[in-house]
Amino acid sequence: MAITQTRPQERPELAPIRTIRDVPVEEFYTSGHRTCQGCHSALLMKYLAKAAGPRTVTIGATGCMYVANTSYYATPWVIPWMHTQLGATGSAVIGAAAGYAVQQRKGKLAEEPINVIGIAGDGGGADMGLSAISAALQHTQYNVLIILYDNESYANTDIQASGSTPWGAVTAFTPSGTVKRITQDRWKKNTPGMLVAGHPEARYIGSASAAFGVDVMNKIRTALRVGGPTYLHVHDACPKGWDFDPRYSRELGQLAVECGIVPLWEVIEGELQYNGITRQIVEGRRKRKPVREYLMRQGRFAHFTEEDVDYFQAKVDEMWEKWILPGVLPVQALPEGLPKPGRRAAGLADGAGAAANGAVAP
Amino acid sequence: MAMTEVSRRFAQHEELITGTEAVAQALRLADVDVMAGYPIRPYDSVMSSVAKMIANGQMDADFIVAESEHSQFEIVKHASATGARVFVGSSGVGWMYAMEAIVVTAALRLPVVALVGNRALDDPGAFGVEHNDALMVRDSGWLLYWVAEGQEALDATLLAYRVAEDARVSLPCALSMDGAFLTHSQHLVLVPEKDLVEAFLPPYDLKKRRFHPDNPISIAPQYNEDWVMETRKQSDAAMRRARGVIAEAYAELKRLTGRGDPDPFVETYRVEDADYVLIGMGTVAMPIKVAVDQLREEGKRVGFLRIKWFRPFPDEELRRLLHGRKGVGVVDRDYSYGSTRHGGAVYNEVRSALYDLEDRPPVIGFIAGLGGREVSVDDVFQIEAKLEQAAAGDLGAESAHWIGVRGPVE
Numbered sequence: 023m024a025i026t027q028t029r030p031q032e033r034p035e036l037a038p039i040r041t042i043r044d045v046p047v048e049e050f051y052t053s054g055h056r057t058c059q060g061c062h063s064a065l066l067m068k069y070l071a072k073a074a075g076p077r078t079v080t081i082g083a084t085g086c087m088y089v090a091n092t093s094y095y096a097t098p099w100v101i102p103w104m105h106t107q108l109g110a111t112g113s114a115v116i117g118a119a120a121g122y123a124v125q126q127r128k129g130k131l132a133e134e135p136i137n138v139i140g141i142a143g144d145g146g147g148a149d150m151g152l153s154a155i156s157a158a159l160q161h162t163q164y165n166v167l168i169i170l171y172d173n174e175s176y177a178n179t180d181i182q183a184s185g186s187t188p189w190g191a192v193t194a195f196t197p198s199g200t201v202k203r204i205t206q207d208r209w210k211k212n213t214p215g216m217l218v219a220g221h222p223e224a225r226y227i228g229s230a231s232a233a234f235g236v237d238v239m240n241k242i243r244t245a246l247r248v249g250g251p252t253y254l255h256v257h258d259a260c261p262k263g264w265d266f267d268p269r270y271s272r273e274l275g276q277l278a279v280e281c282g283i284v285p286l287w288e289v290i291e292g293e294l295q296y297n298g299i300t301r302q303i304v305e306g307r308r309k310r311k312p313v314r315e316y317l318m319r320q321g322r323f324a325h326f327t328e329e330d331v332d333y334f335q336a337k338v339d340e341m342w343e344k345w346i347l348p349g350v351l352p353v354q355a356l357p358e359g360l361p362k363p364g365r366r367a368a369g370l371a372d373g374a375g376a377a378a379n380g381a382v383a384p
Numbered sequence: 385m386a387m388t389e390v391s392r393r394f395a396q397h398e399e400l401i402t403g404t405e406a407v408a409q410a411l412r413l414a415d416v417d418v419m420a421g422y423p424i425r426p427y428d429s430v431m432s433s434v435a436k437m438i439a440n441g442q443m444d445a446d447f448i449v450a451e452s453e454h455s456q457f458e459i460v461k462h463a464s465a466t467g468a469r470v471f472v473g474s475s476g477v478g479w480m481y482a483m484e485a486i487v488v489t490a491a492l493r494l495p496v497v498a499l500v501g502n503r504a505l506d507d508p509g510a511f512g513v514e515h516n517d518a519l520m521v522r523d524s525g526w527l528l529y530w531v532a533e534g535q536e537a538l539d540a541t542l543l544a545y546r547v548a549e550d551a552r553v554s555l556p557c558a559l560s561m562d563g564a565f566l567t568h569s570q571h572l573v574l575v576p577e578k579d580l581v582e583a584f585l586p587p588y589d590l591k592k593r594r595f596h597p598d599n600p601i602s603i604a605p606q607y608n609e610d611w612v613m614e615t616r617k618q619s620d621a622a623m624r625r626a627r628g629v630i631a632e633a634y635a636e637l638k639r640l641t642g643r644g645d646p647d648p649f650v651e652t653y654r655v656e657d658a659d660y661v662l663i664g665m666g667t668v669a670m671p672i673k674v675a676v677d678q679l680r681e682e683g684k685r686v687g688f689l690r691i692k693w694f695r696p697f698p699d700e701e702l703r704r705l706l707h708g709r710k711g712v713g714v715v716d717r718d719y720s721y722g723s724t725r726h727g728g729a730v731y732n733e734v735r736s737a738l739y740d741l742e743d744r745p746p747v748i749g750f751i752a753g754l755g756g757r758e759v760s761v762d763d764v765f766q767i768e769a770k771l772e773q774a775a776a777g778d779l780g781a782e783s784a785h786w787i788g789v790r791g792p793v794e
Contacts, residue, residue, distance in 0.1 A: 077597045081462065092605035104465060104595050105604035107484050110458035113450065117418065117459035118595065120446045121466030124417040128444065130467070130587075136597060154458070157451035 033135065035075050036243040039236055046072055054098035055091040060268025062232035062258035062275055063087055063143075063171040069232070070139060070169060071101060073239035074246060078137035081115055083151060084108040085143030086178040087171060108146045111168055112154030115140035116251075119164035137246050140168040144186035145176040148213040158251050159221040165249045167242065170213065171232075173260035181263045185211040188283075189337070190330055191322040193263075198325040209337060214255040215350050218289050226252035228288035229349075230297075233259065233275025237297055241288060248290060257284040265321025274319060282310040282338050285349030294350065304348055313338055394580035394640060399573055403566035406534045406573045407499055407559070408433035410541030412443045413581040417468035420448045420459040424478035425511050426563040427501025431473070453478040457485035457496075464494040465595040465603065469545065469588045472496060475563060476503030479517045489556050490525030492604060493619065495548035495588070496556040497541065498526075501567045502666070502717075504755045512756010513562040515665065515718040519694075519729050525619045527557040527626060528695040530665040532651070534571025537561060539637060539644070540692075542585060546633045549588045552625045560694075562717075564756060565667040580640050627696050649698035651690040654680065655705060658687030660771055661745075663734055664715040665691050668752070668759050672715070675764035686768055691730065699737045706738060709745040711775030713767055716784070717753045725749060727784040748774045749784030763787050 039045055050071035057064035063086055071078070079102040082088050088105055091098055106114035119138045125131040140158075142151055147170040155168055175193050176182040182195040189209045192198050196206035214229040221227070226245040230238045238256060245252035257278060259271040266274060278284040279299050286300040295301075302308035313335045317323040326334075344354045401409065407430050411419070421431035437443040450456040453474050460470035474482055479500055489496050500518040504510035518528060527548060531537045537559070544557040561567050595603060607615065627649075634648035645651045653673050655661055662672050672688045679686045689705060691698060706712055714735075716728020724732050727749030735747040750767050753759040767787055773779040 079595060079597060089606055092602055094605045094607050094611055097602035097605060099602050100600060102595055102597060102600050103602045104462070106458060106462065107454075107488060109454065110485065113455035113458035114462045116448060117420070117462030117464075118466050120418045120448060120459070121463035121468035121470075122596075124444075124446050124463075124468055125466065128415075128417070131596070153451055154455045157455060161448065 033247050035077075036247045038243065039073075039240050042236060045236070045239065046075065048072070050076060050078070050100040051098050052100060054093070054096040056093060057086065057090045058262050058268065060259070060261040060271040061086075062260065062271050063173050064091070065235070066169070066171050066232045066238065066256050066258055067091065067098075067141070069235055069238050070141075070242050071099070073242040074137045074139060076101060077134065078139060079104070079118060080139045080141060081106050081111065081118060082141040083111045083114075083143065083146035084178075085146050086173070087141055087143065089178050106140070109150035110154055111140040111142035111147060111151050112156070112158035115166035115168060116158050116161050116164055119166050123164065135165065138164075138166045140166065142168065142170050143177070144170060144172040144174060144213075145184045148172070148186045148211055149184050152213070155253065156217070156220060159217060159224040159253060160251070162223045162250050164251060165246075167245045167252045167254065169242070170253070170255045171258050172213075172255060173258045173263055174210075175260070175263045177260050177263040183208075186213065189334065190326060192325065193322070203325055203327070204330065212352060214253065215352065217253050219351060222292075223250070224252060225250045225291045226254075226288065228254045229257075229284070230254060230286055231257040231275050231279055231284055233272050233279070234286065234298060237286060244288070244290060263322070265324075266319055270319065274316065277311065277316040277319070280311045281313045281316045282342055282349070283313060283316060287350060294347065300349065303342070310338075310342065394576060394583070396574040396576045396580070396641070399575050400570050401534060401573050402429065402568055402570050403531065403534050403537045403561050404430035404499070404501070404568070405433050406537040406571070407541050407561075408437065409573070409575050410538045411471050412437055413576065413578055414469065414542060414545050414585055416443075416445050416471045418446050418448070418460060418463035419471045420450045420456040422450045422453050422456045422474070422478065424453070424475045424503075425501070426503060426567040427473045427475040427499050427561075429567060430499055430501075434471075453482035454485050457482040457489060460496050461485060461489045461492065461494055462595075464496050465492070465590070465593075467588065467590050467594045467596070469549075470496055471498070473499030473501065475501040476517050477506045480505065480520065483520065486521055486526070487524045488604075490521070491615075491619070493554045493622065494556060495545070495554055497544045497548055498556065498558045500558050500560045501563050502560055503563045510755040511563060513565060513666070513717060514754050514756075515560065515716070515729070518558055518560040519718055521558065522695060522729065525555055525623065526695060527553075527555055527693070528560065529557065529693055530560045530691065531566065532667055532669045532690060533566065534573045535643070537566065538573055538575065539641065542581060543630075543633055543637055545588075546585050547626060547629050549586075550629045550633075551591070553622050553629050555619070555622055555626065560666065562667040574641070574643075576641060584637060584640055623696055630693065630696070647701055649691075649693045650701045650705070651692060652705060653688040653690070655687035655689055657685055659685040659710040660713065660768065660775070661687045661689055661706060661709050661711075662713045662715060662764070662767065662771070663689045663691065663730065664717070665694065665730060666717065668715055668717060671759050671761050672764050675761045675768065678761070679765070679768060684768070694730075694733075697733055697737065702734060702737045703741055706745055707741045708743040711771050712738070712745045712747045713750055713771035714747060715750045715752050715759070715767060719751055719754065725783055731784060746775045750787055751784055752787040757788065759787075
């Protein structure tokens with residue numbers, strides 16, 4: 023039986039943005055929020071609303087972008103927004119997309135593509151809601167985009183460590199003490215890489231940074247255009263959680279990419295592309311900056327010793343020098359003698375090869 | 385019961401089906417749009433039934449296999465917000481796992497209909513019925529109905545959609561069904577044709593609350609102390625209005641199907657002249673009714689009252705039907721450790737409802753049939769005997785009596 027899938031549709035309103043001049047003037051995320059000065063997650067909300075346009079609904083899980091964004095009588099959302107529970111972003115978008123799909127099929131709603139976008143923080147998405155996001159990426163009959171705004175802590179509840187907090191960072195739950203200097207002893211979870219590895223039917227999964235607005239907006243448009251369940255992970259500078267002057271948000275977001283800590287990439291229908299600075303690094307056209315330049319400008323790493331910086335650098339080096347897919351997949355070596363992908367089907371029994379080569383038989 | 389003129393206009397056919405299959409038939413007739421399933425016994429046979437009906441083209445709906453109960457309830461909550469008619473369900477600890485999504489569904493005033501196949505909470509493991517799972521939401525704004533047999537399962541499902549979706553109510557509704565005793569036992573059920581259901585159940589219309597690009601609203605923002613209390617009071621007002629809407633809908637369903645009890649909220653059995661009245665919810669009705677008949681043959685004036693709607697609670701009916709009796713015995717298939725008189729949840733609600741009566745009867749609590757243990761006719765004889773003794777002051781009335789517990793358990 024064929025796997026039920028939506029197919030990419032003609033969506034002229036989601037055309038690629040080549041220069042900043044192509045960006046629509048209209049705002050669908052405006053005043054009314056009370057996010058911190060320099061908040062790059064709020065900037066991401068503005069980008070996603072702009073890129074997706076008015077035929078969009080947004081569903082936001084509990085987190086900064088819920089609590090600071092939607093004070094009653096002062097919503098910044100011009101397009102519809104609905105709250106969902108902390109771990110429910112994946113389920114919420116599937117429910118809404120199913121609701122529209124069935125009602126359109128039964129003639130209860132006019133047929134049109136509606137962009138259903140779920141918004142989770144790293145606590146809601148990479149920790150609690152991971153299982154629901156994974157499940158959503160399997161429901162290929164629905165068009166949804168899940169955006170994870172990764173500001174690297176539970177920033178709404180006063181900065182506690184999440185699975186997405188960098189190693190060593192000071193948070194309310196992982197202080198630096200006189201006996202234990204480092205209590206955040208978990209290396210940051212590679213959420214987009216994990217989702218790519220586990221969801222071969224998802225046609226778009228990407229990694230971005232809010233410091234690169236055009237790249238983010240293009241990724242949002244590509245995901246919506248490609249269709250099916252899609253995912254975009256966005257690294258957002260957080261002055262409150264990282265402890266730096268709000269004026270440096272963009273600079274720090276960019277430094278994270280320049281130091282190779284945050285890679286920019288996307289997998290579109292199975293094809294990996296590196297973007298921007300990351301692409302230059304991968305292609306050897308640019309040298310990574312030392313991680314020290316990024317770490318030492320943030321209060322959360324102020325307790326680091328030389329050893330700690332070296333350890334952090336070594337882990338990042340490993341990601342670039344040893345991972346088979348730098349910044350994407352932490353497999354460090356392939357078994358010897360493994361044939362190239364195109365030849366592997368030859369090992370299958372007669373008749374099985376065609377299906378394994380990608381053709382889906384009805 | 386003789387069919388009325390109206391009901392004869394609509395064809396109904398008889399089928400031998402289980403309690404959950406009866407619910408599934410109602411879901412097909414109600415043309416439900418989105419359902420989400422996750423396996424846990426015993427509610428889940430309803431999902432197997434609808435999945436099969438969809439696969440066979442008897443029903444047009446999206447059935448989403450969720451990866452947890454929490455996701456199940458979040459999926460239908462958001463589908464409901466888009467204007468889709470939805471169905472969901474769970475049992476025991478599965479219902480507990482979904483609890484966060486369950487309470488926000490009520491707070492959002494979304495008319496989700498859920499089946500709770502009542503099951504004992506872990507630990508230790510037990511598939512059998514206890515009512516504690518569904519009762520967990522008694523304070524949250526869910527309408528709660530306890531079904532006793534197959535026909536009622538089908539009828540109550542249709543009733544649930546009509547009441548829940550009524551703009552005067554707009555609250556979710558949980559149908560509780562005793563695990564195994566009803567979910568998996570077969571009954572002869574009259575299944576109505578679609579035209580009857582269309583006459584009974586108007587299309588679901590969220591109007592200005594629909595989550596859609598044409599209606600740019602923000603749903604469930606941060607209120608805090610500014611408005612939360614007013615929102616809670618609105619839910620309270622909706623639950624108060626539900627009584628009238630239930631009565632109206634029940635009368636209409638009776639008119640169309642030609643069946644039903646005289647009262648929408650409670651079923652009464654030989655209560656009229658009874659000195660002693662036993663009260664219960666769900667399938668415990670059967671052994672109690674059999675015991676009542678036998679006790680009547682012995683000359684004892686005993687009756688039975690079954691609570692159908694636990695939320696809204698039938699205060700008025702209980703006061704009207706129970707004042708002046710010699711004794712009222714409440715059989716709880718649940719527990720509430722440390723509660724008033726160590727009684728079950730139903731006992732304490734009933735006793736509280738009767739407090740204002742001048743001629744209030746003594747109310748005695750009984751805990752029976754936990755973890756799926758059968759409540760036998762002999763158990764009911766024991767309950768009735770203890771009720772008489774306790775009402776006469778010969779047996780402690782200060783503490784609920786556990787029925788059928790083996791050995792010294794202290």
